[in-house]
Amino acid sequence: MxxxxxxxxxxxxxxxxxxxxxxxxxxxxxxxxxxxxxxxxxxxxxxxxxxxxxxxxxxxxxxxxxxxxxxxxxxxxxxxxxxxxxxxxxxxxxxxxxxxxxxxxxLGMVFQNFALFPHRSVVQNTEYGLEIKGMAPDERREKAMQALALVGLSGWEDAAPRQLSGGMQQRVGLARALALDxxxxxxxxxxxxxxxxxxxxxxxxxxxxxxxxxxxxxxxxxxxxxxxxxxxxxxxxxxxxxxxxxxxxxxxxxxxxxxxxxxxxxxDITKVLTAEMVMKKSEAVAYLGTDGPRAALRKMKKAAIGSLFVLDEAHAVAGIVTAEGCVALRERGGTDLSEAMTQPIASVSPDTPATELIQIIHDLPHPLPVVDARGRLKGVVVRGSLLGAIAERGGSTQ
Known part of the structure; x- marks a missing residue:
C-alpha cells in the first residue's frame, strides 16, 4: 500500500x-x-x-x-x-x-531546528499538537508522557528546554510528533x-x-x-x-x-551491505518440544551440516545443537533437545552492517543467525558468502 x-x-x-x-x-x-x-x-x-x-x-x-x-x-x-x-x-x-x-x-513533522517553546516544560512542548487538536488535558498529558517514554526522556517531563542537551531537545521534537500518533x-x-x-x-x-x-x-x-x-x-x-x-x-x-x-x-561498501542482503535460508532447523536427538541428527545428515539452530514455540532462536551433542544425548537415553543445546548464541538483526558481521563471524564455529525484533530466525550468514558478497561489490575483506 x-x-x-x-x-x-x-x-x-x-x-x-x-x-x-x-x-x-x-x-x-x-x-x-x-x-x-x-x-x-x-x-x-x-x-x-x-x-x-x-x-x-x-x-x-x-x-x-x-x-x-x-x-x-x-x-x-x-x-x-x-x-x-x-x-x-x-x-x-x-x-x-x-x-x-x-x-x-x-502527518508529523520534525525539523532541523528543534523549535521548542522556551517558556513551556518538556511535557508541555510534547503535548502542544494535542492541545491544538482540542484534546482534554488529562488525556493529552498521558499521551505526551507515553511519547516521552518512547524516546527515552521519562523523568525529564518537568524540565525546561534550556536544561536539555541538543540531542535531548531533538528527542522532544520527535516525541511531539509521535504524541499525535x-x-x-x-x-x-x-x-x-x-x-x-x-x-x-x-x-x-x-x-x-x-x-x-x-x-x-x-x-x-x-x-x-x-x-x-x-x-x-x-x-x-x-x-x-x-x-x-x-x-x-x-x-x-x-x-x-x-x-x-x-x-x-x-x-565503503561494507557500511552498506547488511545481514539481510547476504544471508541465506537455513538448510534445516530443530524445534523444542517436537524434535529429539534422533530427529535432529536425521535433519543434519540430510542437509549435510554439523549443527542445527533450535527454535522455540514462537519460532525464536533458543540455541544451537551439534551432531556430537545430539549423539551424546541419544546414547544416554535423553530425548529433551534442550539438554544438548548451547545458549545463548550470537545473533544479529537484518540491518546489521557487514563491518560488524565480519568481526562477529570471524571465529564463530557455525553460521550466524539473523533474527527479527522478536528473535525469530530470518536466515543465516555464512562467512564464505559474506566475504564473497563484499568482494563481488568491490569492497575490502580486510
Whole structure:
C-alpha cells in the first residue's frame, strides 16, 4: 500500500511561474531559467512513492530541492503543478480545514531546528499538537508522557528546554510528533544540527523506534552515510530534479549517471551491505518440544551440516545443537533437545552492517543467525558468502 505518492511535482518561486514551466518543458535548466526570468525552480517534475511502513530518504547537496519537496508534501509550500496523494487523497484539493485535519491526524513533522517553546516544560512542548487538536488535558498529558517514554526522556517531563542537551531537545521534537500518533513522519534534516556521536545515537534510536511502530517516514538528509543507514530506498536529487531512486545497494552498484557515480564513489561498501542482503535460508532447523536427538541428527545428515539452530514455540532462536551433542544425548537415553543445546548464541538483526558481521563471524564455529525484533530466525550468514558478497561489490575483506 502506497502512503505517499508524488506525481510530476513542480515548485517554482516567483510571479507567473508558468513561464518557468514552459522553459522546463523545452529542456532548459534551473540556472538558465533564473537568469532569463528571475524565477527559482525548487522542484522539477518529481515523482516517487513511499510505501506503508517504509523509510525513504530524500537526499542531495544544498540547493538540490529536497527540503522544498518535503514542504510541498504537507503543503507548507504550495506546489506549482503536479499531485501529492496521502492515502489516495490529493492534498492540493483540500480546503484549509481539510488540510488542518490532515496535518493533525496523519502527518508529523520534525525539523532541523528543534523549535521548542522556551517558556513551556518538556511535557508541555510534547503535548502542544494535542492541545491544538482540542484534546482534554488529562488525556493529552498521558499521551505526551507515553511519547516521552518512547524516546527515552521519562523523568525529564518537568524540565525546561534550556536544561536539555541538543540531542535531548531533538528527542522532544520527535516525541511531539509521535504524541499525535501520525501515520507519516516527515523529518527535514532532523539530526543535522547534532554532534556526530549524538547524531549516530539518534539514527539508531529512530531505527529502534521504527522496529516497534512501523511508521511511514520521509527523511530529508544531505549526508550520504545517514541516507544509507536509514533508507530502505533513496531519492537522490540535483537542481530540483530526481536523478535516481533505488535501494542503497542499487545506487552504489548501478549509479544512473556520472553525477550519482561521483556522489557515491568514496562509500565503503561494507557500511552498506547488511545481514539481510547476504544471508541465506537455513538448510534445516530443530524445534523444542517436537524434535529429539534422533530427529535432529536425521535433519543434519540430510542437509549435510554439523549443527542445527533450535527454535522455540514462537519460532525464536533458543540455541544451537551439534551432531556430537545430539549423539551424546541419544546414547544416554535423553530425548529433551534442550539438554544438548548451547545458549545463548550470537545473533544479529537484518540491518546489521557487514563491518560488524565480519568481526562477529570471524571465529564463530557455525553460521550466524539473523533474527527479527522478536528473535525469530530470518536466515543465516555464512562467512564464505559474506566475504564473497563484499568482494563481488568491490569492497575490502580486510
Amino acid at each position: 502506497q502512503k505517499i505518492v508524488v506525481e510530476n511535482l513542480f515548485k517554482v518561486f516567483g510571479p507567473h511561474p508558468e513561464r518557468a514551466l514552459a522553459l522546463l518543458e523545452r529542456g532548459q535548466g534551473k540556472e538558465e531559467i533564473l537568469k532569463k526570468t528571475g524565477l527559482g525552480v525548487g522542484v522539477n517534475n518529481a515523482s516517487f512513492e513511499v510505501a506503508q511502513g517504509e523509510i525513504v530518504v530524500v537526499m542531495g547537496l544544498s540547493g538540490s530541492g529536497k527540503s522544498t519537496l518535503v514542504r510541498c508534501v504537507n503543503r507548507l509550500l504550495e506546489p506549482t503543478a503536479g499531485r501529492v496523494l496521502i492515502d489516495g487523497t490529493d492534498i492540493r484539493a483540500l480546503d484549509a480545514e481539510g488540510l488542518r485535519r490532515l496535518r493533525l491526524e496523519k 501520525p501515520d507519516i513522519l516527515l523529518m527535514d534534516e532532523a539530526f543535522s544540527a547534532l554532534d556526530p556521536l549524538i547524531r549516530r545515537d539518534m539514527q539508531d534510536e529512530l531505527l529502534n523506534l521504527q522496529d516497534e511502530m512501523q511508521k511511514t517516514i520521509l527523511f530529508i538528509s544531505h549526508d550520504l552515510d545517514e541516507a544509507l543507514k536509514l533508507g530502505r530506498r533513496i531519492v537522490l536529487m540535483k537542481d530540483g530534479a530526481i536523478v535516481q531512486v533505488g535501494t542503497p545497494e542499487e545506487i552504489l552498484t548501478n549509479p544512473a549517471n556520472d553525477y550519482v557515480a561521483r556522489f557515491v564513489e568514496d562509500v
